[in-house]
Amino acid sequence: MKHYTIAVVHGDGIGPEVCRAAVRVVEAALGTASPLVFREYDAGAQHYLETGESFPEASFEGCREADAILHGAGGLPGVVHPDGTEAGLDFTLRLRFELDLFANIRPIRLYDGVRSPLRDVKAGDIDYVILRENSEGLYAARGGGALLRGEVAIDPLVQTRHGVERIVRKAFELARQSEGAPRDGVRRVTCCDKANVLRSYAFFRSIFDRVAKDYPDIETEHALIDAMAMHLVMRPSHYNVIVTENMFGDILSDLAAATVGGMGMAPSAEVGAHNGFFQAAHGSAPDIAGKGIANPYGTVLSAASMLDWLGHGHSDERLTDAARRIRAAVETCIRDGLLSADIGGSAGTERITAALCEAVAGVS
Ligand code: ATP
């Protein structure tokens, strides 16, 4: 029987709390015959404080060789390397760039029982995916920008044909697999850019238009980033899959998370041709670390995405089935009012986790 190794990195702040919760829920969903083998590795700002190393080589190798990587959250305020870079951030960035995790998939879904700050929206109205290009764009040349004479700073925005083409294809494939519900029965991919002002985005759009011809079953449209920020507030139910450049995706996904209850509800998956890296979209929230009140739903949903990704990749229904049951359990628990403080409730991490474990076992 096939086994899968999962590299687990707890990280900093609330990272260990939400990561342990997710592992427990995954194990409850898979039961005693679980094909997953979890291996824990150290990385992050706390590890840097203790050892002088934020991402040991052995941890990197463990992550690279694993079938998937599950992370809590990384980084602590003020903990920086001598060159000023954040000690918790190099973990994520090194994985992204060295494992070429070019697709950052961020599902945005409003659950029944969570109050959205938007008026007149109900569960099901908000259910789409932001697909953020994760390897180039404005963040491609990190460190490659220039500061001239201490007077002029320049950061190049890089779009390669290869990079744009693969993220756009991924968007159409996600739409076909219906990650993000089809809206009004329509599968739709929205290309979000700033093609009217910058040629790099016009290039992005021209590649999108050409690739779209290979997917005649999927409706396409363009949106400018500024209008998009408004649309995600005014008519979120229109969207199915949104594909966009790195920085735009970074910003839009925080805005989108706010519409469905905040960062605690936002899962994320970063995938490349061979590796997958799963963590909630939020940071390490040091203000609430150790209090037992962190919202575990984002990390639990990220772990469900991990099972889906592994299950689809290996045609293993045990995993896709467990993912489906975890999502159903999240739906049930939230509907039953098991809400953490950030989404307006008073349930602690432990109580939510225990309820999720019970619910996944009960769902058929
Ligand atoms: P990063 O720079 O890593 O993105 P950030 O500074 O944007 O981090 P986060 O750690 O993402 O900040 O979170 C901001 C605030 O949102 C936290 O301080 C915390 O109060 C709240 N928050 C984030 N995640 C959660 C969670 N899982 N449960 C409860 N509250 C959370």
Ligand code: MG
């Ligand atoms: Mg942030």
